[in-house]
Amino acid sequence: MKRKLIALDLDGTTLNNDAALSPTTIKTIQQVAAAGHIVSIVTGRPNRISQQFYDQLGLKTPMINFNGSLGHLPHKHWDKEYQYTFNREIVFDLMQHQREFDVEAMAAEGKTLFLANQTKSLVYGFFPSALTKQQVLTRQSLQQNPTSLTIALKRDAQPRFIAYVHEHYGDQVDVNSWGGPNSVIEMGAKGIQKAVGVEFLAHLYDIKREDVIAFGDEQNDNDMIEYAGTGVAMKNATAHLKAIANDETAYTNEEDGLADYLQKAFHLEKTVTA
Known part of the structure; x- marks a missing residue:
């Protein structure tokens, strides 16, 4: 399969309702990354309260925070880092x-x-x-x-x-x-949304827009979902996001909907972890 860029919103998407990663989600994302695909967190959260999830997933890719305003490589000095500010x-x-x-x-x-x-x-x-x-x-x-x-x-x-x-x-x-x-x-x-971060990642890894898969659930995901070749709304997403998305998960964030979608899309063995 052609290499994909997979952009993951955190709250209401990758995280369950307790703001935690389930074992099933961790295992599935790690399988997708091990297969050679680029998996990146793209969140509205600041880095101070998202880096723990980056570490739990064992990611090595850049992370996008503040809805696209910060692109950085956690734990490392990185010459491609960017940050948008206002007065x-x-x-x-x-x-x-x-x-x-x-x-x-x-x-x-x-x-x-x-x-x-x-x-x-x-x-x-x-x-x-x-x-x-x-x-x-x-x-x-x-x-x-x-x-x-x-x-x-x-x-x-x-x-x-x-x-x-x-x-x-x-x-x-x-x-x-x-x-x-x-x-x-x-x-x-002004004008900085999650799609800015996803486009930055796509150019960084030379991945075409059609090969970008993005997952989200809320209004701050709208631009990212529209930018992606495959924009996926969670089952628990807003009605507007579902209307502009290309696809929808069969299950909610509380039911490992993201993991289920990835397992089917990448033909992974279904992982069920207690």
Whole structure:
């Protein structure tokens, strides 16, 4: 079989509902990689909370984080690494409007950057329950332009917040809301989506677009699914993603839907691990 590039979203796709890799998923992905295919994680997560999955899978390929804004080789210095950022003055302005928009927490991040402020302890899994003095986001502590800004706020404040960002900084950043139960908004450099990272990988490995297989479940996967020669929506994906995808898994992320699809597509012996 011709070598494929397989782009894996994490949450709701490769990970189960406990945000973990099942033994079946690990074994299946390792089999596909051992067969010579390029398997890469392409996630909205920052590298600080995705690298453990990269290591569990035993991957050696570049990882794409922050919805396409960071492409790097974990644990190594890599001369092809890239990172898109936006002006930190945008963060400073939004910090001045935190109370107006009922912002509960705000985190500015990059590959080696994590600064946050929060008005109460949150249990989203993304924001730490407590911050060290060195992690507190202030005008003085944020000395570099961030790659990503993540904001937790009251659900009914989302439309006003997004409208404000569009009006004042729409030419510099993109803003999207998370799916799922938590009211969270993320911002990144204008025009940078997961498809940017997948295209970077395809060129790096000289793989044609038609030989790219991408898996996703949420709206931040839309561009990646459209870019891929075979865009695969999870059974648990949004209706819009299913509508633009080329195919759909038979099972959800909780039922090893990704592993099942790969086993069938690459004619692997079905792996069932307790």
